[in-house]
Amino acid sequence: MKVESKVKETIKKYNLCSKRDKILVAMSGGKDSTTVAYILKKLGYKIEAVHINLLMGKWSADNEKNVREFCKKHKIKLYIYPIRKEIGYGICYVKSVLKSKEKLRQCTVCGIIRRWILNKKSRQLKATRLATGHNLDDEAQNVIMNFISGNPKLGINLGPMTGSIKDKKFIPRIKPLYFLKEKEVETYSRKMRFPVLYERCPCVIGALRHKIRKKLDELEKKNPKIKENLVKSFLTLQAKMRKNMKDKSIKYCKLCGEPTRQEICKACRMLGKIK
Numbered sequence: 657m658k659v660e661s662k663v664k665e666t667i668k669k670y671n672l673c674s675k676r677d678k679i680l681v682a683m684s685g686g687k688d689s690t691t692v693a694y695i696l697k698k699l700g701y702k703i704e705a706v707h708i709n710l711l712m713g714k715w716s717a718d719n720e721k722n723v724r725e726f727c728k729k730h731k732i733k734l735y736i737y738p739i740r741k742e743i744g745y746g747i748c749y750v751k752s753v754l755k756s757k758e759k760l761r762q763c764t765v766c767g768i769i770r771r772w773i774l775n776k777k778s779r780q781l782k783a784t785r786l787a788t789g790h791n792l793d794d795e796a797q798n799v800i801m802n803f804i805s806g807n808p809k810l811g812i813n814l815g816p817m818t819g820s821i822k823d824k825k826f827i828p829r830i831k832p833l834y835f836l837k838e839k840e841v842e843t844y845s846r847k848m849r850f851p852v853l854y855e856r857c858p859c860v861i862g863a864l865r866h867k868i869r870k871k872l873d874e875l876e877k878k879n880p881k882i883k884e885n886l887v888k889s890f891l892t893l894q895a896k897m898r899k900n901m902k903d904k905s906i907k908y909c910k911l912c913g914e915p916t917r918q919e920i921c922k923a924c925r926m927l928g929k930i931k
Contacts, residue, residue, distance in 0.1 A: 657844065658840070659691070659695070659836060659840055659841065659844040660698070660699075662835055662840075663692075663699075663832045663836070664699060666816055666832055666834055666835055667699075667830075667832055669816075670815075670816040670817055670834075671817075672785070672816060672817055672830040673701060673785045673787075673830055675700060675701060675702070676784075677701070677702065677784045678702055678703075678704070678781075678782060678783050678784050678785070679696060679701055679702060679703045679704075679783065679784070679785045679786075679787050679830075680703070680704050680706050680774075680777070680781055680783035680785070680786050680787070680827075681696065681703050681705045681706070681732075681786075681787045681788075682706055682707075682708075682770075682774050682787065682788050682789070683705045683706065683707050683723045683726075683727075683734075684707070684719060684723075684789065685707065685718070685719025685720065685723045685852060685853055686719070686789065686852055686853060686854075687789075687841055687845035687846075687850065687852045687854060688789025688790070688791055688833060688841055689788065690722075690723075690726055690789075690845065690850045690851075690852050691841050691844055691845055691848075691850070692787050692788070692832050692833060693705055693726070693727075693730070693732060693787075694730065694848065694850070696787060696832065697730055697732060703732060703787070704732065704733040704734070704735070704781065704783070705727050705732050705733070705734045705735070706735045706774065706777055706778075706781070707720060707734065707735070707736045707737070708736075708737050708738075708739055708742075708770055708773055708774070709736060709737070709739060710739050710746075710747045710766070711738060711739055711740055711746040711747065711748075712746075712747065712748060712858060712859075715853070715855070715858055718853055719853055720736065722852055722853065724736075725851045726851055726852075735777065737773065737777065739773070742773050743769065743773075743927060744927075745930065747765075747766060747769065748859075749930075750765060750769065750926070750927075750930060751765050751859065753929065753930050754926055754929060754930070757929050760926070761864060761865075762859045763859070763864075765926065766859070768922045768926060769923055771829075771923075772912075772914060772921065772922075775825075775826065775914060775915075776914065778827035779825060783827055784827070784828075785827065785830050786827045786828070786829045787829075787830050787832060788830070788831055789831075789833060789841075790831040790834065791833040791834070791836050791837065791838050791841055792833075792834065792835055792836055792837050792838070792884060793837060793838040793869065793872070793883060794838075795814060795831075795887045796872055796882075796883040797865055797868050797869055797872065798814055799814070799887060799890045800868050800872070800886075801864065801865065801868060804864075804868075812894060812897050812898060814890070814894065815831075815834075815894065816830065816831050816832075816834040817829070817830050817831070818830075818831075821905075821906055823906045823915050825906075825913075825914065825915045826906070826915045834887075835884065835887075837883065842854065907919065909921035909924055911924040911928075912924050
């Protein structure tokens with residue numbers, strides 16, 4: 657299949673992982689991460705799965721149910737972590753507080769908290785790679801959002817494998833679907849009859865990412881390669897940014913001990929605003 661071939665090609669070209677790696681797949685319950693888990697397993701990689709239940713009512717309950725069903729069917733070891741046990745709050749409460757205090761976008765809050773938890777769990781579970789379901793659409797949106805924010809350097813860690821600096825506490829994140837369009841992944845997922853929710857996160861509607869997604873989809877009708885060209889162009893720019901990086905040191909957060917570029921990591925700074 658075309659989707660499987662693209663994943664295999666991306667893994668090989670960017671040396672994302674090997675058969676010696678223990679890969680932890682971050683499964684949300686959606687089409688992308690489920691597709692990643694299925695293809696990696698089919699290709700013979702050693703994988704386990706982790707699911708963070710965001711405790712967003714029925715949407716989260718259905719996602720956890722689907723992840724459990726999929727992993728049981730495909731004999732994939734699964735770890736589930738309710739977010740309240742990890743940070744002391746449900747994600748909706750965290751978002752509401754930070755939106756009023758810091759004007760932070762909901763997707764930004766969720767992304768920082770999830771990455772923080774996933775890195776810790778990956779290390780605790782002795783994984784050598786953390787695989788996520790980010791696809792071409794996601795990455796094109798990220799590039800645009802970073803430019804709009806006025807700081808394209810935020811994207812220095814984007815790419816098929818994230819992390820510009822190696823560190824013993826940071827588990828490299830890989831994105832096997834990096835050059836696959838969202839529509840390609842959805843078509844594959846439906847054909848394979850994966851037990852997934854195709855509804856987007858309830859918090860996405862009205863978010864900046866949602867608006868950028870719609871605009872890119874409109875532009876894609878006239879230029880089918882716009883997303884691919886955008887991402888490939890940024891990867892060229894990113895290579896130059898990494899080469900010119902002056903500060904290549906990694907610190908450890910004084911509060912949680914996780915790798916960061918500052919004294920206190922973003923997750924701890926955010927959670928500190930809530931207490």
